[in-house]
Amino acid sequence: MNFKNDFLAALRAGQDHQALMELVLRHRTEGLSVNAAYEALHEIWAEHDFGTKMAEEGTLQDTLETVMEKVWYGQPVL
């Protein structure tokens, strides 16, 4: 399963941001670049049209944006 599909399945399953970051890190160890990881997350974000919506705390959008922020800034170091 590729990273985007893997991540989306975990996100829809209600995984929290820590579990999702572990998923990102696992794919990083398998060769996924930081840029490719962020781009895949951004595709998911755009496909949900989140650029026009305000995230409420604890929602799928909130969790996704938390992970995107972490990947963007390298927290933890990826």
Place this chain on the structure above:
Amino acid sequence: MTGDPGEGIYRAMIEDDDGLPMLGLTAVKLGVRTGVDILPDQNGMVYRPAFVPGEPNGMSCSPTIPDLPVFALPVEWDGTNRKTVVWRIEASVLGAELIAQEDTPPQRKGRHISVGPSGPMRFDDYLRAVQGTRSWWKKTTRS
């Protein structure tokens, strides 16, 4: 970048009805999330961070506008978000309870500044201090 005001402390946030950043515990509101931005100890205390790159040292900001995450960056600034505004705050108005420092890790897409607690305090007081800066954030528009 046209109209780029240079280095400072920037964060992309949603604008509230009163023209100031919206308070809240998400990536694009003014606030601090436990377990995401900072890790309180078992007594609910937070401490001045060592600003180790990649660690949760406080609320995330960037030293320049292009360093802000693309999902949070407004369309006006070549980002993809139609709900946010870029805000800037001066370090001099953060107050005695807060400290800002760059802690950019390697292999990242954007440079990072954390706004953390300046010393030991309860997490609630730290959150209150961060949200107390609300009126000091100035909208940064492209002109």
